[in-house]
Amino acid sequence: MENSPQQPNWLQESPAQPSLTHRERALEHQDQLTKPPGSLGELEALAVQLAAIQNSHNPAAEPAHIALFAADHGITAEGVSPIDPVVTQQMMTNFVNGGAAISVMARELGCELEVIDVGSRWPGELPQPILDRRIAPGTANMRREAAMSPEQFLAALEAGREAAERAQQSGVKLFIAGEMGIGNTSAAAALAAALLEAPAAGLVGPGTGLQGPALRHKEEVIEAALSFHRHELGSPGALANPWEAGRRVGGLEICAMAGAYLRCAQLGIAVLLDGYISGSAALLAERLAPGTKENMLLGHCSAEPGHRRVVSALGLSPILSLGMRLGEGSGAATALPLLRMACAIHNNMATFAQAGVTQGDNHQ
Numbered sequence: 001m002e003n004s005p006q007q008p009n010w011l012q013e014s015p016a017q018p019s020l021t022h023r024e025r026a027l028e029h030q031d032q033l034t035k036p037p038g039s040l041g042e043l044e045a046l047a048v049q050l051a052a053i054q055n056s057h058n059p060a061a062e063p064a065h066i067a068l069f070a071a072d073h074g075i076t077a078e079g080v081s082p083i084d085p086v087v088t089q090q091m092m093t094n095f096v097n098g099g100a101a102i103s104v105m106a107r108e109l110g111c112e113l114e115v116i117d118v119g120s121r122w123p124g125e126l127p128q129p130i131l132d133r134r135i136a137p138g139t140a141n142m143r144r145e146a147a148m149s150p151e152q153f154l155a156a157l158e159a160g161r162e163a164a165e166r167a168q169q170s171g172v173k174l175f176i177a178g179e180m181g182i183g184n185t186s187a188a189a190a191l192a193a194a195l196l197e198a199p200a201a202g203l204v205g206p207g208t209g210l211q212g213p214a215l216r217h218k219e220e221v222i223e224a225a226l227s228f229h230r231h232e233l234g235s236p237g238a239l240a241n242p243w244e245a246g247r248r249v250g251g252l253e254i255c256a257m258a259g260a261y262l263r264c265a266q267l268g269i270a271v272l273l274d275g276y277i278s279g280s281a282a283l284l285a286e287r288l289a290p291g292t293k294e295n296m297l298l299g300h301c302s303a304e305p306g307h308r309r310v311v312s313a314l315g316l317s318p319i320l321s322l323g324m325r326l327g328e329g330s331g332a333a334t335a336l337p338l339l340r341m342a343c344a345i346h347n348n349m350a351t352f353a354q355a356g357v358t359q360g361d362n363h364q
């Protein structure tokens with residue numbers, strides 16, 4: 001980073017890698033359960049993957065924790081979202097009052113939902129129980145300048161680290177990061193395009209609902225932002241550096257999510273990814289600390305077209321594909337019951353020996 005502040009020590013720690021021994025043991029255990037081998041399909045694979053990530057013979061998707069990061073985006077000044085940015089603040093109130101989709105889902109699941117403002121334009125004091133970690137009143141307009149200073153970028157990663165550590169302290173086994181931020185599909189697309197060195201066209205989508213010429217305008221704005229930063233850096237490839245990409249074209253909530261994913265990977269807390277913004281944050285985390293992706297499961301495939309590109313770059317396949325494009329952590333929350341089911345099966349089914357059921361085929 002230009003004029004980089006000192007990187008804190010935690011950012012230099014490596015992500016923990018899933019345990020090969022636990023993976024092997026979990027695979028063997030699945031074949032001892034009273035079912036034809038492989039007959040529970042992806043449910044088996046999910047339990048095995050969690051066992052490896054958690055270094056445990058008893059994979060667990062509970063307790064799960066949802067940390068929802070909110071922030072505003074300077075790029076909205078360029079007309080890239082059909083929604084008024086004031087909705088970021090209004091939805092924060094809705095989250096804590098229990099009326100938003102993720103609020104209902106969290107209640108239904110019995111999960112804690114924590115709302116963390118890392119950079120909304122909320123004027124004055126925030127209502128309880130929103131956690132106030134505001135770094136700036138939104139990012140700067142990335143079309144004209146870097147979205148964040150190096151210090152703000154590190155502060156956003158730090159806000160994510162803190163959330164992961166709070167989760168660890170309450171014994172959380174599975175971490176979901178949600179987000180809210182009008183304009184953040186533009187930041188997610190710009191970040192993905194920068195990190196993947198891909199044209200904006202395949203990564204920009206409708207977001208909350210842009211169509212036709214307005215969608216083409218969004219694409220042009222993001223392409224122009226990318227050119228601006230590549231030119232400023234003096235070399236086209238330099239924007240693929242995650243320290244540059246994150247702060248120049250990312251978002252405060254996106255970088256906080258990346259910090260949380262990174263810290264979860266270091267702590268061995270499994271992460272369940274959500275939609276497009278979450279995917280872009282995951283790609284940033286992976287580029288900042290290679291190996292972070294090994295700690296991740298993908299809850300769903302968003303209807304935002306760029307999501308597929310981003311998750312395939314991470315080598316992840318979605319548990320669900322329901323045409324959702326809400327964000328907030330809602331796609332991950334929807335997949336959580338399936339993960340719970342996968343764990344319950346792995347941990348509680350009888351083995352052939354326990355149940356006195358004959359194992360193996362009948363052919364000589």
Ligand SMILES: O=C(O)c1ccc[n+]([C@@H]2O[C@H](COP(=O)([O-])O)[C@@H](O)[C@H]2O)c1
Pocket residue numbers: 080081082083179180181182183184185186206207208209274275276277278302303304307324325326327328
């Ligand atoms: O998670 C997704 O895949 C997703 C796809 C489209 C929109 N969103 C949500 O919509 C908001 C951003 O949309 P936009 O059009 O303002 O960039 C933000 O609050 C996101 O949570 C989220």
Ligand SMILES: Cc1cc2nc[nH]c2cc1C
Pocket residue numbers: 083087091179180181208326327328
């Ligand atoms: C109402 C509304 C709710 C949201 N939740 C996440 N992004 C959102 C965008 C809008 C517009």
